Amino acid sequence: MRMYDLIKKKRDGEPLSKDEITYMVSEYTKGAIPDYQMSAMMMAIYFQGMRDDETAYLTMAMAHSGAMLDLSAIEGVKVDKHSTGGVGDKTSIALAPMVAACGVKIAKMSGRGLGHTGGTIDKLESFPGFSTEISSEHFISQVNKIGISIMGQTQDIAPADKKLYALRDVTATVDNMSLIAASIMSKKLASGADAIVLDVKTGSGAFMKKQEDAIALAEAMTTIGNHAGKKTIAVISDMDEPLGFAVGNALEVKEAIETLQGKGPEDFVTLCITLGTQMLMAGGIAEKEEQAEDMLKKAITDGSALRKLAEFVEAQGGDATAVYDVSLLPKASIVEEVFSEQEGYIKKIVCDEIGVCSLLLGGGRETKESRIDLAVGIILHKKVGDYVRRGESLATLHANDSVKLAAAKARFLQAYHFTATPIEKRTLIRKMIR
Numbered sequence: 001m002r003m004y005d006l007i008k009k010k011r012d013g014e015p016l017s018k019d020e021i022t023y024m025v026s027e028y029t030k031g032a033i034p035d036y037q038m039s040a041m042m043m044a045i046y047f048q049g050m051r052d053d054e055t056a057y058l059t060m061a062m063a064h065s066g067a068m069l070d071l072s073a074i075e076g077v078k079v080d081k082h083s084t085g086g087v088g089d090k091t092s093i094a095l096a097p098m099v100a101a102c103g104v105k106i107a108k109m110s111g112r113g114l115g116h117t118g119g120t121i122d123k124l125e126s127f128p129g130f131s132t133e134i135s136s137e138h139f140i141s142q143v144n145k146i147g148i149s150i151m152g153q154t155q156d157i158a159p160a161d162k163k164l165y166a167l168r169d170v171t172a173t174v175d176n177m178s179l180i181a182a183s184i185m186s187k188k189l190a191s192g193a194d195a196i197v198l199d200v201k202t203g204s205g206a207f208m209k210k211q212e213d214a215i216a217l218a219e220a221m222t223t224i225g226n227h228a229g230k231k232t233i234a235v236i237s238d239m240d241e242p243l244g245f246a247v248g249n250a251l252e253v254k255e256a257i258e259t260l261q262g263k264g265p266e267d268f269v270t271l272c273i274t275l276g277t278q279m280l281m282a283g284g285i286a287e288k289e290e291q292a293e294d295m296l297k298k299a300i301t302d303g304s305a306l307r308k309l310a311e312f313v314e315a316q317g318g319d320a321t322a323v324y325d326v327s328l329l330p331k332a333s334i335v336e337e338v339f340s341e342q343e344g345y346i347k348k349i350v351c352d353e354i355g356v357c358s359l360l361l362g363g364g365r366e367t368k369e370s371r372i373d374l375a376v377g378i379i380l381h382k383k384v385g386d387y388v389r390r391g392e393s394l395a396t397l398h399a400n401d402s403v404k405l406a407a408a409k410a411r412f413l414q415a416y417h418f419t420a421t422p423i424e425k426r427t428l429i430r431k432m433i434r
């Protein structure tokens with residue numbers, strides 16, 4: 001088999017066979033297929049798409065490209081959660097400790113930023129010393145000991161996704177349904193949890209802009225997961241404006257901490273409770289939704305979720321005092337407000353543009369080798385439906401470079417659209433797929 005022939009076949013709209021997909025994934029993982037050929041293949045898939053059977057073959061080939069974690073040494077139902085990616089999506093950082101504080105075993109594998117969206121691993125690295133590069137043995141023993149661990153992709157778990165994820169991030173080939181489904185589900189299948197709760201985002205800040213595409217992606221992933229014997233549930237949630245107010249790594253960690261202190265933004269709290277309810281039920285800890293919701297709310301009010309976050313940070317080498325003293329998180333040297341040039345109700349915030357502003361400030365990667373600036377980002381003061389007077393502050397930008405700040409500021413103002421008539425707040429939870 002030759003990669004050249006496979007690229008040409010896909011470019012011309014023909015489906016690839018199971019053997020061809022398996023060959024391509026295993027040779028690329030070994031380094032026998034170079035990045036430039038795989039980039040061409042990703043772009044061909046982006047334009048031509050994949051059939052359901054090709055997506056399933058791709059998922060399985062990626063899942064089996066390395067070791068399949070065996071979590072049977074952990075007692076109880078292990079639950080994982082994954083988002084398809086959004087702007088201001090710091091959900092795992094608050095949700096995982098909330099759910100773990102209620103007694104569900106959280107064994108989660110997370111990723112880095114992708115395209116205009118941020119990644120949990122980058123965000124967690126805002127805690128000085130924190131590492132997600134832990135061995136499978138450390139991962140398992142930590143879940144057994146404190147009920148929670150989040151690891152990055154090691155070289156031996158779904159290594160094909162690790163390479164493809166970094167390649168897609170810099171080649172504009174992220175937002176394809178089959179590539180997202182295979183990327184997420186290959187990791188989830190290889191990382192061994194018993195149940196998976198997926199947060200599938202829809203709207204201008206998501207990879208799936210249209211709700212019907214998000215539903216199709218959710219259905220593809222739940223089918224793959226349930227077929228593989230994992231209880232898989234998907235929640236479709238709105239990403240047509242940033243989640244919460246903070247966008248940017250350390251700023252989002254701070255907002256997640258505030259949420260665990262009972263001071264979280266309403267939309268973000270709602271999402272954590274909705275996803276957490278499904279996780280508690282999948283983990284067999286709660287039978288009814290109301291019971292799960294009460295348990296999660298109590299974990300915030302009695303401080304157990306915040307303590308669980310501190311325990312988790314410490315277990316992975318981080319400075320847990322930063323959980324109680326957020327001034328220890330990375331801080332930007334320039335903090336500047338952006339004032340509205342218009343007046344009216346906010347009709348729309350072009351959400352992916354807000355993600356791009358954070359990237360422009362240095363919060364994302366330009367190339368696979370780029371280092372990100374954890375301190376930079378945006379704190380929004382106004383969201384869809386709010387009334388804004390001319391000259392009122394829309395947001396505060398956190399930067400470490402005045403040239404980058406100027407570029408981000410100009411773009412930020414373009415993302416806001418106003419109207420003279422009142423606008424309803426957006427509905428966050430759109431649909432549940434089991």
Ligand code: URA
Pocket residue numbers: 083084085111114165174179180181183184
């Ligand atoms: N999250 C992933 O892990 N992979 C994708 O392709 C998109 C979001």
